[in-house]
Each structure stands twice: as structure tokens, then as C-alpha cells.
Amino acid sequence: MKETTSKKAQRWRKKILESGVDLDMNPMVDMAFLLLTFFMLTTTLTRPFAMELIMPAEEKQQESERPAIKASRVLVLIPYKQDTVLYYQGLPEGDFKKLLLYDVQQTENFFTAFKNSVKDPVIFIKPTASAPYETVVHTIDALNNHGLNRYALDELNDQESKFLQP
Template sequence: MAEIQGKADSGGKGGKKRAKKMSTRIDMTPMVDLAFLLLTFFMLTTTFAKPTVMQLTMPVKKTDDVEDTKIKASQAMTILLGKEDKAYYYFGLNTPNDPTVPKVELKVTDYSANGIRKVILDRQREAGGSEERAPIILIKPTEDAKYRNMVDILDEMNITNQKKYALVKVPKEDVDLIKEAAL
């Protein structure tokens, strides 16, 4: 509440009469109370940002009567997650021991929109929406890859609406392919 306090008259000599100067004191307690009430109200009624999660479908455990899923070389696209935020990719299957299959051509890109995303989208356009020709992406993180690279490539799978992809252990042949490309 606002209070007005006046000074007592000094009762001096006569002469000019001056107007009494009154001091003003404003009590800030109600305003502070109101501020804390509003702050408490908005803190309790707000909804916090909910964390977003990505749905991953994990395969069932392998048994003796179930064999590995075979994919066509024409559908296969392999992405190798390398060091220094590089993504290596090739089309087809890397089978250096099979002389009938041509050697794959390893290409390098990054995780930007004009990098691996453009490659995936181009590959999907080549399939023309056909389910039989739709690309199957094999993601193979190397030991030099960072966790952030793994999250980035999974985000790219989600952004490009890629339905079929798998996380696979990187074989020695693919590691050798990266070493050859570095030379």
C-alpha cells in the first residue's frame, strides 16, 4: 500500500511560508507477491517439451532353422560411417572373392542435405516407387565413427522416409575398401 508521511512543522520564525514537502514511500510487497504468484502459476500450468524418440524395430534372435535374409545386389546400398565425419557409400554388394561380380566403386560424402541425403533420395527416385526395386540400405559403422554420425544417419533414414535399412557389423573387406580409398 502507498503511504504518505509528512514532516513535522519546525515552528520557526515567521516569514515566507513554504509548502510542506511530503515524502512518498511505496510498499512493494504486494507487487512482489503478485509476481511470485504469476510465476508459480505459469510454471505449474505450462507443458514442457516432450522428448522425441525414433521407433526402431529390432530383429528377433537368430535360430538354427532361420537363415539370413538375402538381398539383391541391385537393391543394396551400403553406407560406411568413417572417421572425421565422412560417410562412404557404394551400390551393390562388396564381394571381392567372387570374380563374376564387378568391384564396387567407393564414394565419399558428408551428412549434410546435399551429401548423403541427396544420394539416398536419388537412389529412391531410380526405383520409381516400386517395392521390388526399392533400395535396402546397409549401415556399417566403423570403429573410427562417432556416435553422432550414427544418430545423423538414422535421422537421414527418417527424413528420407527410407523404409528398409539395417545396422550391420562392418566386415574386413569394407575396412580394406576405405583404406584403399584413403591412399
């Protein structure tokens, strides 16, 4: 069977092959520039989430050179589990008290009472090895929210580690 094509069909086919495809690129270019502007704005307007910590120099001071601190001015916070902080004021005697960071009222009352009762407090944050990073950050945030901006990050000593043993 022989296929016959009409002259009209041949002209139509030739016209399509010669003219090529007419593609409008304007919507795609518009979308590209909108996305580009969106990503540029979102990356420049976001604030960094880095926390500023000032760490002391690695100088070894002898015990006699260190200034004496009254035990009543010292607060030790031990981030322990998810949103749970153990603390003691003064010297570690007996059991630690528990502070729940997700309990806003308890946190507010505790830090307000501590700030009002102690002049020039000395605050140590001593996270355990198993403490989640978020809990340490929440602890520092809670201190900053209550105007207690001077604190030190430290490691647990042997006496505190013994109290934490089950």
C-alpha cells in the same frame, strides 16, 4: 561520558520493537507461481528426442534360411567421421564413395536418385567404432527425410574393415 536518550527516542525505539517488521510477500509469491507455471509448461510441451528403432529378435538364422537379396538393391552406409559417410551399392569392390551430410544438395541428389532407381531397397548402416554418435543420427535422419524408412543397423564385416584401414 554518560549517554542520555530522550523520552521521544525511547518511545520510538519501543514502538519499532513492538510492531515488528512489516514485509509484503505478494511479489515473491507472484514470482514463485510464474516460475512454477513456466517450468510446468516448458516440460510438458517439449517433445522427446528419442528415436524409435525396431530391432529384430536375437534368433540365429542359418545361411540357408535367409532370403536371397539382389546386390543391386543393397546400399551400405558407413558413418565414418564427423558428418562424413562412406557408402557403396551392391558388393564392396574397390574404394568407397564419400557422402558429406552437411552438403544438402549432394545428399538430396544421392538419396533421390537411389530411391527412384531401386525398388524395395535394403539399406544397412554400419558405423565404425570411431564414428561420432551424431553422424549416425544425422544419417538416419537423412534417410527418414527422403522416405527411406527401412534400414538395419549392423556391424562392419572383415572385408569392409580391410577397406577402411589406412
